[in-house]
Amino acid sequence: MKLRITRYSTLLPFVLVMAIAVLISCVPASAGTFRAGGGMFFNNNEPGGSISVDLGDKGMMLSPYVDFFGKSGSRIFGGGLNLVVKRSGGEQSQLYMGLGGGVASVRLEESSSGITGSASKTQAMADVVLGVEFDLHENVGGFVHVKWLGTFGGGRVDITGQVEGRTVTIPDAIDLELRNFAVQAGITVGFWQ
Numbered sequence: 459m460k461l462r463i464t465r466y467s468t469l470l471p472f473v474l475v476m477a478i479a480v481l482i483s484c485v486p487a488s489a490g491t492f493r494a495g496g497g498m499f500f501n502n503n504e505p506g507g508s509i510s511v512d513l514g515d516k517g518m519m520l521s522p523y524v525d526f527f528g529k530s531g532s533r534i535f536g537g538g539l540n541l542v543v544k545r546s547g548g549e550q551s552q553l554y555m556g557l558g559g560g561v562a563s564v565r566l567e568e569s570s571s572g573i574t575g576s577a578s579k580t581q582a583m584a585d586v587v588l589g590v591e592f593d594l595h596e597n598v599g600g601f602v603h604v605k606w607l608g609t610f611g612g613g614r615v616d617i618t619g620q621v622e623g624r625t626v627t628i629p630d631a632i633d634l635e636l637r638n639f640a641v642q643a644g645i646t647v648g649f650w651q
Contacts, residue, residue: 495644
């Protein structure tokens, strides 16, 4: 199975940012929370960051998000929309849980038997997030959450290379379907209040 990068997979980051901007401008809300932070995706211990916007103040709300993780030739860039439920966790904190999905562009690089190969694919993604927000000062706060990310439709890919003048193929060396946890922390900023 051969995969190639198309102009559509390189346009994914721009399409996601534009879709989130349109959603924010079209959804009426009395309040909202902007969340930005960083953390680690434990698939291959890849560092990265995320941005999300909770559109609403209490109860159920829509939350568009963008995630990026990567290191040394491998990267995961994705975004989508979550349905988030927030509940009071005390005087100055809120617990939240979200469920949703979107699209992810995955590029992985693997080495095996002296051969290094890479593959990429844009595919469907699902996520579940569980976290806590806490107040620091007026409209500024912090958050910590655990997020499960899963991609669907990737499959396994062979890598081919030269070893001592021979062409060698290692079957199923790269698995483009990712399913693992990420831990992230960062800041929150309230708006439209």
